[in-house]
Amino acid sequence: MSEKYNFAGAGRLLICLVGAGFFGQPFAEPVQDVTTVVVPVADQSETTRAAAMATALIEVLPRLGSVAAEAQLAAMADLQNYVIQYQYRIRPGLGLSLVVEFNQQSLADLLQRQGGVVWGEERPLTYLWVAYLAADGTRGVIHSNSANEVTDSPALKAVKTVGQRYAMPLRWPEQAEDAVSAYPDIVVNLHDVLLTKAQQPGVSGVVIAYLHEPIAGQWEGRWTLVRNGMSQPWSTTGDSLSQTIDFGLRSLRDIYLSDVVKQPLAPEPRSLNLVVRGVVSLPAYVSVLRKLESHKEITQIQVLGMEGDRLVLRITVQAEPTALRQLLTTDRLLESLPGVLGSPEMGTSLELQLHSPSLP
Secondary structure (H helix, E strand, C coil): CEECECCCCCCCCCCCEECCCCCCCCCEEECCCCCEEEEECCCCCHHHHHHHHHHHHHHHHHHHEECCCHHHHHHHCCHHHCEEEEEEEEECCCEEEEEEEECHHHHHHHHHHCCCEECCCEEECEEEEEEEECCCCCEEECCCCCCCHHHCCHHHHHHHHHHHHHCCCEECCCCCCCHHHHCCCHHHHHHHHHHHHCCCCCCCEEEEEEEEEEECCEEEEEEEEEECCEEEEEEEEECCHHHHHHHHHHHHHHHHHHHHHHCCCCCCCEEEEEEEECCCCHHHHHHHHHHHHCCCCEEEEEEEEEECCEEEEEEEECCCHHHHHHHHCCCCCEEEEEEEEEECCCEEEEEEEECCCCCC
């Protein structure tokens, strides 16, 4: 809960609390623990620890966003400004590791200073349907064939590795699809089948990919992101199936990050005086406050007092005065009056007329 109203100078002291609601990206999934990295180490010497922390920084940066030359950036960074804590841990069968926890906000600032793009914690949930055909005739759809990760196919392991590297929420089929073997021409016939079967509820987008090895050691990937009724294709090449998957999902991350860049920045909060004429009763007074409270662009309302039938308020908004005037007058409860006035003492002022014959 957050206090939106601050009443000062009014005849009575009224305090109204309104819920601070957050509406995230549709079908987005929060990413957990993106700033903790585990790095295997040979010993606990200072030299080894410094090298491991640099490695950890190179690994954590792609999880938070995109910037060119992560390795060079990590080499220039003063680690003490970004590390919250570290500890050593012995993992059964894996030996000694260094666990490093970074300060997420400090790293986000570092990325932005270098012209990078910062990815928020709410990220698109993507459903993958990836079919592959190797030069030796091996074909399939990447899927979970067991609850035991040891038995994951190399292709699924590659998907999981890339998803963890970029902290991308990904889903894939639970079972192998019998339709794969039913189509001799996997390129022509399977795409439409996958497009139909891959429409899963609760995801931001569906990625359909066909990975083909026409010659041993030369993989080609054709990828398509389907979302909001639109398709966005891209292609990749690689020396192996795993490398082609890596390149394809990296491109997917870049597409999502380009959405972040395209999002318009919210206007800076600004304060202005709002005068509403025609407020001659308590119901009229309440209707004006409810009207203002209904707009999320108005983040704070301060009642300065009444001057005859004029209700005088000080409001904080994330909108320009002209846009605010249009926003407040759409339902005609409030009507526009000429002029957005300004004065050195009071700053920008907007004056409106209350119009509601039904109010007493």
